[in-house]
Amino acid sequence: MMRRLTWLLAVVTAAPPTAAGSVLGRLQAAHAAQLPGAATPTSAHYVAQLLPDPASPYSDPIAMPAFTNEVYWAQVVSDMGSPEPVVLSRLRTELGLGRARPGVDVTPAPGFRDPFVSAHATRAGLDADIFWRMLDIHGHAHAIRFATQALGMQLLREQALAVEPARHAALGIDTGVFHRVMGARHADEMSDHDLRYLDTLVQHRLLHPLRGTGLPTVWRIARIAAAFRDARGYLGGSPCRPDATPDPRFAGTLGPGDTRTPCLVAAHDRAVHSWYVDALREPAPAATPAHGAMARLGALVAALLPLLDMFAIAEVIDAAVADDLVSVEAASRADAEAASERAARLTCRIPE
Numbered sequence: 001m002m003r004r005l006t007w008l009l010a011v012v013t014a015a016p017p018t019a020a021g022s023v024l025g026r027l028q029a030a031h032a033a034q035l036p037g038a039a040t041p042t043s044a045h046y047v048a049q050l051l052p053d054p055a056s057p058y059s060d061p062i063a064m065p066a067f068t069n070e071v072y073w074a075q076v077v078s079d080m081g082s083p084e085p086v087v088l089s090r091l092r093t094e095l096g097l098g099r100a101r102p103g104v105d106v107t108p109a110p111g112f113r114d115p116f117v118s119a120h121a122t123r124a125g126l127d128a129d130i131f132w133r134m135l136d137i138h139g140h141a142h143a144i145r146f147a148t149q150a151l152g153m154q155l156l157r158e159q160a161l162a163v164e165p166a167r168h169a170a171l172g173i174d175t176g177v178f179h180r181v182m183g184a185r186h187a188d189e190m191s192d193h194d195l196r197y198l199d200t201l202v203q204h205r206l207l208h209p210l211r212g213t214g215l216p217t218v219w220r221i222a223r224i225a226a227a228f229r230d231a232r233g234y235l236g237g238s239p240c241r242p243d244a245t246p247d248p249r250f251a252g253t254l255g256p257g258d259t260r261t262p263c264l265v266a267a268h269d270r271a272v273h274s275w276y277v278d279a280l281r282e283p284a285p286a287a288t289p290a291h292g293a294m295a296r297l298g299a300l301v302a303a304l305l306p307l308l309d310m311f312a313i314a315e316v317i318d319a320a321v322a323d324d325l326v327s328v329e330a331a332s333r334a335d336a337e338a339a340s341e342r343a344a345r346l347t348c349r350i351p352e
Contacts, residue, residue, distance in 0.1 A: 022209070023091040026079065030072035041067075047095055047270075057254050057262050057271030058246055061097060096219050096270030098123070100226075101244040112227075116240065116265050120227035123269075124220040126154050131227060133182050137190075141285040143228035144276070147221050152198030153181060155205060215269070222273035226264040229279075239263040 028040050048054050049065035067073055068088070077087050092098060099105045100119040108118030111128030121131050134150040135143050156178050163173060177194045184190050205217045215223070239251035240263040252260030254274055264272055 022094055023076065023080070023087055024094050026076045027067075027072070027091070030076050030079075031070075034072045034075075043095055046091065047097070050092060050095065050097055051268075055255070057267035057274075059268070061092065093214075094216060096216075096273060097268050098215070098219075099268060100223065100265045102265065104244065114231065116230045116244070117227045119244075119265050120223045120230065123215060124151070124223035124227070125214060126150060126220075126224055126227070127157065129182070130154055130157070131224075133184075135228065135231065137181075137184055137186055140228075140232040143231075144225040144279055145284065147225035147228065147276070148202045149195070149198050150224050151217070151221055152201045153178060155201045156198070159201075219269035219273060222269060222276040225276045225279070226272050229261065230264060234261070240265060 024043060024046070027046070031038070032040055044054075046065075046067065049067055050062055051059040052062060053059040068084070077084050080087050082090075100123045102108050102115040102119040106119040106122050108115045109122045109128065110118075112118035112121055112131065117131075121128070130150055130153045134146055134153070138146050156173070156175070159171075159173050160168065160175050160178065163171060167173075168175060174197060177197050180194055181190055181198070202217070202221070209216055234250070237247065237250040239247060239261050241247050244263070244265045246263035246266050250260065251263040251266075252258050252275075254262060254271060262271060262275055264275070267275070
């Protein structure tokens with residue numbers, strides 16, 4: 001069980017790969033072309049210019065960061081063919097600088113009973129029926145540990161709707177998995193096959209981001225976990241005021257020694273991801289006696305994780321960051337090819 005938890009942490013803590021055509025990837029390439037031999041700016045470099053206080057989960061954005069005065073930035077904006085504010089907004093989204101304040105950043109979708117819960121789920125693109133089914137299966141105490149499973153269900157639905165039913169079998173789109181999980185009453189009713197299928201869908205999307213599809217997968221997972229956490233409620237005091245601003249009496253800062261939960265709707269996506277990773281590292285809540293006690297808890301943990309034991313943790317991280325390494329010319333061709341091969345073996349037969 002601990003090995004599988006380590007697997008999940010390896011996947012969700014790996015740097016998000018740079019999608020082909022992403023603003024960040026174009027920026028790095030343009031910088032390298034203009035300044036050959038110079039160190040290529042990392043995502044942290046741009047985050048530091050986009051936020052006045054990058055250490056704060058609630059920092060307001062800088063409207064026009066310093067790098068927008070660079071020649072290579074103007075070249076990227078011109079090449080992308082979009083207005084500068086649109087390109088800058090896309091970069092902020094890629095870097096996890098978006099928030100989920102209801103009525104400010106997000107228009108909450110119906111069906112979630114709470115505007116904060118809905119704001120997270122809406123930002124993550126998660127449908128209400130999937131949210132409630134996952135919550136019913138796993139319960140409030142465990143649900144955040146199964147955010148990846150919820151996203152797997154959403155990805156499967158999106159694929160099924162985007163492709164003609166006649167082509168589902170040829171492309172490996174198994175809608176039977178979706179219907180069986182939606183019909184399950186608890187984790188023991190989900191088969192290992194169905195759990196592996198959902199895990200692989202999410203792994204594939206983590207390793208192979210799609211261009212122009214909204215919130216990157218790693219931030220979607222974190223927002224889904226935040227929806228489950230806010231649905232659980234808070235004892236003593238909510239970290240958020242009703243207007244979605246942090247209540248300093250209760251809101252965590254993610255600073256050293258501060259173990260309080262942040263006001264998640266007011267926090268940046270990347271800060272929510274940091275909170276989520278910390279939450280995964282905490283011991284799992286004690287299992288309830290129902291549905292097989294420890295056996296059921298083992299199934300819950302297994303549901304989260306890529307069940308491909310032939311790969312070492314380092315290899316998963318290699319695959320996850322291969323595209324980023326290539327984009328910043330930090331890996332040799334042989335290293336990049338090896339990482340790409342691992343990614344292909346991990347995710348074969350999963351349709352784009």
